[in-house]
Amino acid sequence: MIIIGERINGMFKAVSRAIKEKDKKVIQDLALKQIEAGAQFLDVNVGPAAANSMEAIEWLVKTIQEAGNFHLSLDSTKPEVIEAGLKLCKAKPMINSTTAQKEKLDILLPLAKKYNASLIGLTMNEKGVPSTVSGRTEMALQILAHTMEYEIPISDLYIDPLILPVNVAQDQASNVLEAIRECKLLSDPPPHLLLGLSNVSQKTLYRELINRTYVVMAITMGLDSAILDPFDKDLMDAVITAELLLNKDIYCDSYLDAYRRKEKAVGVKG
Ligand code: THG
Numbered sequence: 001m002i003i004i005g006e007r008i009n010g011m012f013k014a015v016s017r018a019i020k021e022k023d024k025k026v027i028q029d030l031a032l033k034q035i036e037a038g039a040q041f042l043d044v045n046v047g048p049a050a051a052n053s054m055e056a057i058e059w060l061v062k063t064i065q066e067a068g069n070f071h072l073s074l075d076s077t078k079p080e081v082i083e084a085g086l087k088l089c090k091a092k093p094m095i096n097s098t099t100a101q102k103e104k105l106d107i108l109l110p111l112a113k114k115y116n117a118s119l120i121g122l123t124m125n126e127k128g129v130p131s132t133v134s135g136r137t138e139m140a141l142q143i144l145a146h147t148m149e150y151e152i153p154i155s156d157l158y159i160d161p162l163i164l165p166v167n168v169a170q171d172q173a174s175n176v177l178e179a180i181r182e183c184k185l186l187s188d189p190p191p192h193l194l195l196g197l198s199n200v201s202q203k204t205l206y207r208e209l210i211n212r213t214y215v216v217m218a219i220t221m222g223l224d225s226a227i228l229d230p231f232d233k234d235l236m237d238a239v240i241t242a243e244l245l246l247n248k249d250i251y252c253d254s255y256l257d258a259y260r261r262k263e264k265a266v267g268v269k270g
Helices: 013-021 024-036 053-067 079-086 102-114 133-149 172-183 197-201 207-221 233-245 255-266
Strands: 002-005 041-044 071-075 094-098 118-122 157-160 192-196 225-228
Touching: 002 024, 002 192, 013 024, 013 053, 024 041, 024 053, 041 053, 053 071, 053 079, 071 079, 079 094, 079 102, 094 102, 102 118, 102 133, 118 133, 133 157, 133 172, 172 192, 172 207, 192 197, 197 207, 197 225, 207 225, 207 233, 233 255
Parallel strands: 002 041, 002 225, 041 071, 071 094, 094 118, 118 157, 157 192, 192 225
Antiparallel strands: none
16 A cells, blocks of 8 residues: 555644744654654645645745655645645655646646656546546546546556545445446556545544544555555554455564565555
């Protein structure tokens, strides 16, 4: 699994405050601790409150890279904010994200190419997120076709079928699972499949249990990457165990430790 740490997001009050007050330590601690916990990428989102998002993302990227040259996932709906971050990235970055809208693809695919970045493609367009499995799969196909046209390797494409909170869109959780399975069949080799896992449990009780259960179900369907909270050790252990049970790793009594050691030695995969 490719793990993208979700914690550097202005949605969290501590991060939003750190951005406002230019408190480097809060951000650098979050970066180092997420990597230590097993994240291979760090999602970087200035959040809704940032007064100047260009300046905020530049400060975040510079501040994080003072702690190490980590792979960053630049999370913004504004291409100009993403590009401001891309210009500063030292390790291969990820663009988070494009939608299936042609106008968006025609801006973000050239950016991915110019900066040799991976790209997350959300299965949505100007009308929103489709509620059916086939709607999501169709949009994934549009993103895939454009990626090929721009001659960007499919190994750099991450399709995100967009999981919604189970307390407001309960029927969507199973549709997303089905969409993951179908999107894996769209090309050979297939694109990566990614979720912003914590969305599923926003404002629910038993958040950790819902996240942990859903990630295992999604991995069974072919999920191979997720934006999640790497500080949730039970969640990370569930991810590692799901991959073991799908025969992606060799069993040994100390497989949890062995996986963590191997991840550290190998660094980023895919
Ligand atoms: N797909 C892609 N990118 C994404 C998402 C996605 N980026 C953002 C988001 N979704 C993934 N990241 C988070 C980060 C935090 C939370 C959920 C998803 C979260 N935050 C707490 C909350 O809302 O309850 C904040 C609590 C606090 O303030 O402390 O749950 O789907 N490509």
